Amino acid sequence: MEYGADEHGWHPTTKIGKLLHHEATPGVLLALAAALALYADNSVFAGWYDAILSVPFTVSLGDAGLSKALLLWINDGLMAIFFFLVGLEIKREVKAGKLSSFRTATLPAVAAVGGMAAPALIYTLINMNTPETLDGWAIPAATDIAFALGALALLGSRVPASLKVFLLALAVLDDLGAIVIIALFYTANLSVGALVVAGVGLAVLIAMNLLGVRKISPYVLIGVVIWVAVLKSGVHATLAGVAIAFTIPLTRSGEDEAPLVKLEHLLHPWVAFFILPVFAFANAGVPLSGLSFADFLAPVPLGIALGLVLGKPLGIFACCYGAVRLGFASLPSGVTWMQIYGVSHLAGIGFTMSLFIGTLAFGDPALQSAVRLGVLGGSGVSIILGMGVLWAAVRSRSAEEARALA
Helix, strand or coil: CCCCCCCCCCCCCCCCHHHHHHHHHHHHHHHHHHHHHHHHHHCCCCCHHCCCCCHHEEEEECCCEEEEEEHHHHHHHHHHHHHHHHHHHHHHHHHCCCCHHHHHHHHHHHHHHHHHHHHHHHHHHHHHCCCCHHHHHHHHHCHHHHHHHHHCCCHHHCCCHHHHHHHHHHHHHHHHHHHHHHCCCCHCCCHHHHHHHHHHHHHHHHHHHHHHCCHHHHHHHHHHHHHHHHHCCCCCCCHHHHHHCCCCCCCCCCCCCCCHHHHHHHHHHHHHHHHHHHHHHHCCCCCCCCHHHHHCCHEEEHHHHHHHHHHHHHHHHHHHHHHHHCCCCCCCCCHHHHHHHHHHHHHCHHHHHHHHHHHHHCHHHHHHHHHHHHHHHHHHHHHHHHHEEEEEEEEHHHHHHHHHHH
């Protein structure tokens, strides 16, 4: 993901600009936000932390209005913007980017399928005897793009550019899979009337696209109506962001950038430096007092952690290896199998998407705390293993090149 273009105020040649433009910065901010949430929930500020997230916030127009706790505004409102950006990226990558050709999309597509299926299977097997927790099967299936790419960026230019492209394509497809899962398996009772309103709104946006409307404001205004309708329909409101994103034009009008590209540039810094850190702070807090090792071995945290730490690399690497051996795909240029294995561990950093799916899977606060334990523990181990394997792969490659030049 490309965060913080020049037009947003920080020139990449300044010290602050370089920091904000660095690929690792969004991941570091997420880690800091999670650490701050853990501190807040395990300190004298714990009462304030819970109270602030529970404060009701109301938006009304006449007799109509929406009233939700601040936490739900973050998860339903701010995350809808995040999913809107994800939808923009998916559309651009499929139509004109790294997923626009069958050859470049095959390996990451196969990897994404394996990387979602294996963790879900591991979680399901561990939770077979606790039917009330089986709804969390999709939690370890997700990859956090910002964290994964940020960790890879810490290795700098020693990592082949083609490996970064592979991880980005894998993460984008992984997000697409998560969106489909949310739509199919985490949808409450449906309101037909609200869905009709949302459907009419989407039809209007599609018609505007086909008629050549390139101004962004009409799409935004109608998009807000669609979001409210979807929120009332029983379908999770974040899916409205994805649906709206798919209607945004990717074609240019004269010398201007395409509306889709403009919106990407506008939203990237807001998502990277505000929305995702706020979400992490609001959802990563978990009381640690009284925890024992046995708590980490409970079905939910154990299933999530093993799904991320074992399932992700197993599914991704095995499917990649099989696809290449069978001739369906080929390794990216300059990439080794050890590097693919290292990246498959980085894909086990679930964090944002895993925490989000956890909020959809369970309403019980105790189970949500268990989700956070599993996600934070599994993602932390995945970072360590992924960085360790990639560091070893980089050093091994450098040694080979040095011997070749000797």
